Amino acid sequence: MNDIALTRRHLLTALAATAVLPSAAFAATSPAAAEAMVNKMVAEVQKAINSGQSEARMIKDFEALFKRYADVPTIARFSLGVAARSASSSELKAYTSAFTGYFSRKYGRRFNEFKGGTVQVVRARADKKVTVVDAVAKVPGHSDVKVEFHVSDGSGSDKVFNVIIEGINMLTTERTEVGALLDKSGGSISKLTQTLKNT
Amino acid sequence: MQHVRKWSAIARRHVIKALVLPVFLAGCATSGPEGSAVDDPYENVNRKVHEFNKDFDTVLFRPFSQAYGVLPRYLRTRVNNFRANLELPGDIVNDALQAKPEDFGHNLFRFLVNTTVGVFGIFDAAGSWGMERRSTDFGETLYVWGVEEGAYVEVPFFGPYTQRSLTGEVVDLFLNPLTFVGLTPPENYVPPTTYVLEKSDYRYEFSSTVDEVLYDSADSYLQTRQIYLDTRRFELGDTPDDGGVIDPYEELFSE
Numbered sequence: 001m002n003d004i005a006l007t008r009r010h011l012l013t014a015l016a017a018t019a020v021l022p023s024a025a026f027a028a029t030s031p032a033a034a035e036a037m038v039n040k041m042v043a044e045v046q047k048a049i050n051s052g053q054s055e056a057r058m059i060k061d062f063e064a065l066f067k068r069y070a071d072v073p074t075i076a077r078f079s080l081g082v083a084a085r086s087a088s089s090s091e092l093k094a095y096t097s098a099f100t101g102y103f104s105r106k107y108g109r110r111f112n113e114f115k116g117g118t119v120q121v122v123r124a125r126a127d128k129k130v131t132v133v134d135a136v137a138k139v140p141g142h143s144d145v146k147v148e149f150h151v152s153d154g155s156g157s158d159k160v161f162n163v164i165i166e167g168i169n170m171l172t173t174e175r176t177e178v179g180a181l182l183d184k185s186g187g188s189i190s191k192l193t194q195t196l197k198n199t
Numbered sequence: 200m201q202h203v204r205k206w207s208a209i210a211r212r213h214v215i216k217a218l219v220l221p222v223f224l225a226g227c228a229t230s231g232p233e234g235s236a237v238d239d240p241y242e243n244v245n246r247k248v249h250e251f252n253k254d255f256d257t258v259l260f261r262p263f264s265q266a267y268g269v270l271p272r273y274l275r276t277r278v279n280n281f282r283a284n285l286e287l288p289g290d291i292v293n294d295a296l297q298a299k300p301e302d303f304g305h306n307l308f309r310f311l312v313n314t315t316v317g318v319f320g321i322f323d324a325a326g327s328w329g330m331e332r333r334s335t336d337f338g339e340t341l342y343v344w345g346v347e348e349g350a351y352v353e354v355p356f357f358g359p360y361t362q363r364s365l366t367g368e369v370v371d372l373f374l375n376p377l378t379f380v381g382l383t384p385p386e387n388y389v390p391p392t393t394y395v396l397e398k399s400d401y402r403y404e405f406s407s408t409v410d411e412v413l414y415d416s417a418d419s420y421l422q423t424r425q426i427y428l429d430t431r432r433f434e435l436g437d438t439p440d441d442g443g444v445i446d447p448y449e450e451l452f453s454e
Contacts, residue, residue: 078447099425106411113407127444141272142404143332154448162448171445176425180220180418 017137030157031124034151035133036043041069042119042135049111062063062108063100071152072100078161079174083182083189091189098196099178116140117145129154132159137165232440239351248353249420253413260402267396270404274354275392275400277321283332284320289375293335297343302333304324337374340368342435351424359427412424 048061062064066072076099077092084092124133130152137145150162163170176182178192181199185191239245267275272340287310294303309325309332317324326332341363342348349362372378384387402409416422432438 074447079443110407127442127451129446130444132444145343150444152446154450163443164443166430167443168429169443171447172429173422173425176421177417180328180416184417 001094008033028149029131029153031126031131031133034133034149035121035124037069037125037151038133038149038160039121042067042121044062044139046118055109055112060107062111063104066104067131067165069160071155071161072096072103074155074159074161075103075171075174077172079178080189081175081179083187086173087189091193093197095189095193096133098193101172102196102199114139117192126191216236237424238349238352239339239350240426241350245351245353245424246420248355251355252353253357253419256413260399261406264278264399264402264406267399268406269385275396278393278396279400279405280317281320282397283323283334284310284317285377285390285393286334286375287313287320289337289371290333290335292369292374292376293337293340296337296340297335302335305333322362336364337370338364339435340432341367344439351428358450359423361428361431364431398420 008027019185044065045062050063051058051061053061071097076096079099080087080095087095114137119137120137122134122136124131126128126132129138129152133149133151135149137147139145146166148164149160150159150164151160154161161171178196181195182189182192185195203419234452283370287306291310293305294300312325312328312330313320314321316322323332335421338361346363350358352362352365354360354365357368377390412422412426413419
């Protein structure tokens with residue numbers, strides 16, 4: 001079984017999700033601002049993970065952090081792919097709201113696996129239009145995991161819009177998943193929105 | 200300094216390519232885009248194999264790994280260490296073939312220390328002294344030599360590969376000097392058994408993640424392919440020109 005590789009990274013996707021978060025306090029994404037924002041987000045996520053609360057509570061917490069630190073509309077829209085261009089604004093709005101719930105449940109459920117884990121920011125660097133914050137996740141009993149948080153102020157304030165865990169790209173992974181769900185819904189965005197609500 | 204190192208690496212890669220590549224190209228897949236692109240001409244067959252592998256996981260591999268996971272992690276880690284030590288001679292040969300003297304020395308040291316102080320590799324003594332595990336394989340050697348990634352393939356029982364990584368896995372069997380140490384039963388069962396146990400330990404440790412990918416995703420074939428390729432390219436440092444950075448703002452609003 002070659003599942004190992006697969007396993008380890010996807011695990012990280014979960015962690016990544018954990019990571020999807022910045023604050024609105026900075027106007028332009030300088031590396032220093034991005035780093036401060038990621039640090040703040042990571043501290044809040046760790047607090048939520050280690051609070052020992054129920055899964056339902058954890059998912060709620062995660063959803064709040066996701067909305068605060070991540071550019072949810074952009075992530076949702078990118079995940080929908082080209083179909084987003086033909087969607088009406090009300091369809092897009094309903095889809096984005098359903099996507100937020102789906103995303104929070106999917107990753108919030110995995111919080112427990114990272115109990116006792118820490119994320120250390122290594123450095124922040126400017127990469128063309130986006131700012132990349134490099135970090136290392138340390139989970140007891142496992143080898144270190146490289147995590148990248150991609151930050152942009154494209155939404156009007158600094159937000160995380162992508163997380164890369166050991167090379168696994170959250171945006172493309174979600175585009176693959178949402179694309180497959182859309183196919184199953186016969187290309188109908190409203191059916192897809194229903195499916196996401198129940199996933 | 201950075202530039203010098205980079206250029207010498209490029210130069211080295213090209214020299215090696217010119218010398219050795221033609222021999223291998225004949226045997227290896229040479230087509231296939233890199234970066235975020237996916238080359239999957241055998242998707243129909245791959246999907247059938249994927250379903251077979253999922254059934255194999257459901258019926259045998261997953262239950263077996265859950266049973267194995269009952270053993271204390273301490274013991275499972277000893278098995279993993281022993282297995283990693285068996286693979287080290289192969290890693291060392293590949294480090295040489297990749298012309299990476301530092302990794303070569305690193306892994307040679309690890310093998311000497313762990314085989315002796317670490318009692319046949321059961322304890323990762325070198326690792327606890329800060330000489331961390333740096334595994335490699337012949338698939339990486341082929342990458343260093345400039346061989347293309349080839350198509351994506353799913354292999355029954357063994358899971359996802361690229362043609363290049365699959366070729367590497369087969370060649371690695373012959374590259375490891377330990378392969379040629381004559382073993383008689385029951386010792387000859389040690390290498391395959393430790394192989395299976397190591398894989399089972401991963402399946403157990405990352406159980407909920409693997410379960411989610413295989414059983415909860417809308418299209419587990421596509422998710423597996425995506426995650427495997429992302430992971431493998433990351434291990435190799437085979438990132439596209441844009442560094443793998445997606446700018447969704449550009450894509451969303453300026454098309």
